[in-house]
Amino acid sequence: MSQFNVFITRQLPADLNPLQQIATVEVWPERQPPPYDLLLEKTKSIDGLLCLLTDRVDRHLIDTGTSLKVISQLAVGYDNIDIAAATARTIPVGHTPDVLTNATADFAWALLMAAARRVVEGDRLTRAGQWQTWEPDVLLGATITGATLGIVGLGRIGQAVARRAQGFEMQILYTGHRNLELERSLRVQFVPFEQLLHESDFVTIHAPLTAETHHLFGDRAFAQMKRSAILVNTARGAIVDPDALHRALTQGDIAAAALDVTEPEPIPTASPLLTLENLIVTPHIGSASRQTREKMAQMAIANLMAGLGGDRLPHCVNPEVYQ
Template sequence: MKNKILIAYSIPKEGLTELETHFDLIYPEKEFFTKDELIERIPECIGLLSIFNRDVSAEIIKAGKNLKIISNYGVGFNNIDLSVANEQKIIVCNTPEAVCEPTAELCMGLLLSLSRQISVYNSELKSNPNFEWGVMKNLGNTLRGKTLGIIGMGEIGKSVAEKAMAFGMNIAYHNRKPITDIKWSKAVYMNLEELLKESDVVSLHCPLTPETDHLLGEKEFVKMKSTAFLINTARGAVVHEEALAKALNKGEIAGAGLDVFENEPTIYPGLLQQKNALVVPHIGTATWETRIEMGREASRNMIDYLKNGNTKNRVN
């Protein structure tokens, strides 16, 4: 008889075929298991494949009497009560490799749309029959020669940097410590204040921690160039949304491209009213290929640990 794994959300089964050869998988009949359903089913399982947008609370974790591993479908893991997982000696993993490239691609998409006002002009052309064309109308900004300031130079940040360099951008970054790899010798390490002042685009790629919660707020936006753009494909709470809306409204910065929000799916109303705020519904990893690959990576975490006693994506 195989051990059981609880699949919290209805994700593509193509990514779970290897996991299914080793374990019995319990899938939700609907889109996802509710909290009460998780608490009811988790005692019989040794593993939980959780999902980044639904909480794995202390109550759920403590109900997992036989639980050994939680493999989170996503790079973020702030949805999981890590302190309780540690108390219960349950390891927690994430899926950083699968999400890297699609998130970096979306970041560049937001940057291109902001700099050339693609979304704005698309909307206006469709809705305004009197839209004005002209050589000196509908101008945007060129990326070549501009400075991209990356906050959080992990794998996603590096992938964004590589793509931006292909567009001729200069790279500055703020990290816990400078990168020593000679490959990044042309990227300039800056403290946060210096990066905000010098960058034409500030792009967030840091995890949400007590230190990065509301990392950018009223005081930080004042330091940025009035022509600068902010892009957030990291975590919503890294940015103080109300302060950002005010900064956009007052022209303290030129625009923002946002994939993540403080209280998803709710977006601060002031942001929705800003023409220079480009918002999308947390689609950084939302491609068919990525969703399948995330399942494979989450599966490998479980197989490696439960069969071999070790896994590379452990976060606690």
């Protein structure tokens, strides 16, 4: 007889057999997240919850889970979880750091290059039968090699993006928390946020979503950027004000943008942003290499099983619960 009850809020690319040896496992089968009321009801009778960024795990839900022993998130970020509430209940919260660093950095570069060289526009033009001959002035894009790259947030992913930029002989600026050792090893220069906006040909966001970074990119920020600049966001959608971005792209305050994350998410099909030729939007697939997602699922399951067994989580957001 299984010792624990577990609810997983989405189907995972992983073998659940080890978990099923110790727990009765229910997996939400739909593509859309389980409704909050249903998740609330499930939480009343489970020992472990494996959730995603799209699940709201607030104080009310956590306090409802009277037998809840562990929360395991399939993501690096955890702004959808009330960490303070979980800590107050001595419930460890797990996440899946590091494993998606390279996959996300690769994808940030894919978006940067696609926007710079207008790859998506070229594909649309070709499919529409508008490619007539070679022309010297069609779909002229931005040069990447030797340009200035501004990185907002030099964490693990930001550092990985900087290493890739070295191969393009770029001048690399960054803002956020200053790190002198990284400045030497990565050959990057710390500058204030406003200077980064003024000087960068490309700006890529790799900061967490906090009260300080919410709508960091609004009208004021876009007004300080080069009119030829390209913005890339693979971090969190709410760091960019979508209305301000629409104004910047339509008024020519910046040249183009590429987003893997939006506010709200998913982006509404009626959003005016989706009418713009100089914007690329992808459905939050920055970490979506097969190997990366499989590893993330394995890490999330490992965190879950450790928490059920009363062991320390391999990757714990709130290690103070063990003090």
